[in-house]
Amino acid sequence: MKQIHFTVDPQKCVQCNACITDCPRHIISISDGLPWVSPILEANCLECQHCLAVCPTGAVSIFGLKAENSIELSAEKIPSASQMHTLLRGRRSVRQYSMENVPTGMIDDLLATLANTPTGCNDRTLSFAVVDDHNVMQKLRIRVIESIENKIECNELMPDFLSAAVAAYRQQGVDEIFRGAPHLLVVSAAETASTPLQDISLALAYFELLAQCSGLGTTWCGFLKFAVDAAPELRPILGLDPETPFYAMLFGYPAVRYHRTVQRDNAAKIRHVSL
Incomplete structure (x- = not known):
């Protein structure tokens, strides 16, 4: 009981x-x-x-x-509305990174906070797999490239952009899959969760904002999702069962600085519902 x-x-x-x-x-x-x-x-x-x-x-x-x-909640501990507006408007996908490792203590703190992400029906089935060392990240980078190459050599169906990404890495040293990032966060959820895909996306969105407030850059790693779908043998490396839903995010200290927000306030359609 x-x-x-x-x-x-x-x-x-x-x-x-x-x-x-x-x-x-x-x-x-x-x-x-x-x-x-x-x-x-x-x-x-x-x-x-x-x-x-x-x-x-x-x-x-x-x-x-x-x-x-628990942490006592008070006005001075909560970001103001103006600060949140600036944070959201100023968020950028970072594709230039320093190779400096983010301290493991900082990563652990971010993930501990991330565990508070809301989930559908409060299922709380999220799992975090993190690459916290740039040397391990390089090994993963090569493993993914080689897996895609093996599929291509076996004439298996492969999205054109993955084939192009492998060619860019081998011929030009351009890392389109992992953007040269030193770290990776893979978020997964149980298949039995009420809303696994939404839980994963929400956790990564939270992580993105937490990371930005910690001086880190991030970018969503859709290439890895396609690579794992094309080469399922990569799943065990990431601690994923055959059918476990997941998505990933790259992160690290940015090698680029953005000086102002972009101007997208009219980028979404807004409909006011009336009955």
Whole structure:
């Protein structure tokens, strides 16, 4: 039987009922003057931790997690709307990188934060595979190139742009697949997840913004997805089962600096729905 270890400190609880009101599964009620969860309802817990986050006095604990170990949310800790507008407008796909390794501590911090990415139905089946050393990245680069070459030599069907990318690397030293990046993040999700593709895309979008705020550049690595589809023997290298959905992102210290935003505010169609 599932146990969520929902507890309330009676010395801190102000009986505001915020945890009761905000519970998406409506499993919290009042017993003896304090919020509680009936054991027969614990299996319905979504494990969202909203009760822990919404309690104004930090009285709630769940899964053994204490409020004092969370980050207090205050206005000065949240980027302003203006800062977020600039961040999103200024984001660029970086295709020029320094070969300097990003410190593993920074990567670990980014991935720990990334684990907080929302997922459909709070399934939380995301997995992160990271290449955190540029020497390993070079070995992967060669392995992918050789796998594509082997497919071409065997006359197997191959997208023209992959064949062209291999030729560019061998003949000109131009890395169109990995853009010369020193690092790679592969995000995958369980096939059984409610929304695996959306979960993956959302995690990578979050990572992109986190990386930019950390002085890193990123670019989505669609070439790798096509390469793995064409050469499935690459999947085990990335820790992927045969049918596991995934996508990838390159990252590292940029060797280029962008000085201003582009001007795309009218690039999307906007429709105001009325009934």
